[in-house]
Amino acid sequence: AQSVTQPDIHITVSEGASLELRCNYSYGATPYLFWYVQSPGQGLQLLLKYFSGDTLVQGIKGFEAEFKRSQSSFNLRKPSVHWSDAAEYFCAIPLVGNTPLVFGKGTRLSVIA
Amino acid sequence: DAGVTQSPTHLIKTRGQQVTLRCSPKSGHDTVSWYQQALGQGPQFIFQYYEEEERQRGNFPDRFSGHQFPNYSSELNVNALLLGDSALYLCASSLKVGSRNPYEQYFGPGTRLTVT
Numbered sequence: 046a047q048s049v050t051q052p053d054i055h056i057t058v059s060e061g062a063s064l065e066l067r068c069n070y071s072y073g074a075t076p077y078l079f080w081y082v083q084s085p086g087q088g089l090q091l092l093l094k095y096f097s098g099d100t101l102v103q104g105i106k107g108f109e110a111e112f113k114r115s116q117s118s119f120n121l122r123k124p125s126v127h128w129s130d131a132a133e134y135f136c137a138i139p140l141v142g143n144t145p146l147v148f149g150k151g152t153r154l155s156v157i158a
Numbered sequence: 159d160a161g162v163t164q165s166p167t168h169l170i171k172t173r174g175q176q177v178t179l180r181c182s183p184k185s186g187h188d189t190v191s192w193y194q195q196a197l198g199q200g201p202q203f204i205f206q207y208y209e210e211e212e213r214q215r216g217n218f219p220d221r222f223s224g225h226q227f228p229n230y231s232s233e234l235n236v237n238a239l240l241l242g243d244s245a246l247y248l249c250a251s252s253l254k255v256g257s258r259n260p261y262e263q264y265f266g267p268g269t270r271l272t273v274t
């Protein structure tokens with residue numbers, strides 16, 4: 046069965062520093078891949094998605110992610126973190142042959158001055 | 159363009175009671191999925207509706223049921239509430255399978271259910 050692993054439960058970075066959040070997946074074929082962000086007490090907002098083509102995808106709020114088939118990874122990056130980026134980040138893939146999403150457990154990002 | 163809306167925002171119920179949560183999809187979307195998000199966890203898929211029928215179901219007991227109306231809005235019903243049902247319930251809307259982009263889901267703000 047497909048699965049998503051986010052190895053880092055909690056990451057703390059300084060404002061202005063770069064960020065990389067890790068996501069590994071298990072899937073039978075080339076997957077569709079998503080990153081969502083959730084601010085405290087809020088729903089999920091789509092940051093970016095990969096369907097096919099260019100393996101480096103750009104999203105909202107200055108985020109990007111790179112699909113690496115050989116490593117089964119889809120890591121999220123941002124060159125300079127802002128305090129407003131503090132939130133929970135989820136990586137997700139669809140169920141095989143279906144559209145509902147399977148989510149990782151999330152990575153909580155804290156930003157310090 | 160209205161996004162996905164959910165009501166109520168918060169709800170407190172007692173064990174054994176029943177609850178109904180409501181969702182209106184994003185304009186133009188015809189498919190609604192429900193997810194349960196326990197504290198500190200990622201969302202887990204409950205079920206998906208389109209054309210007023212349940213099309214997919216996750217690993218949830220029959221106490222969880224739903225409905226979709228002709229205007230594509232949806233309800234999630236949970237009977238015989240347990241303490242473990244306390245969670246954030248998220249509704250997501252999308253376009254149905256076979257459309258151009260069925261995998262992209264848009265989420266509402268959620269309903270926080272507390273069972274005491």
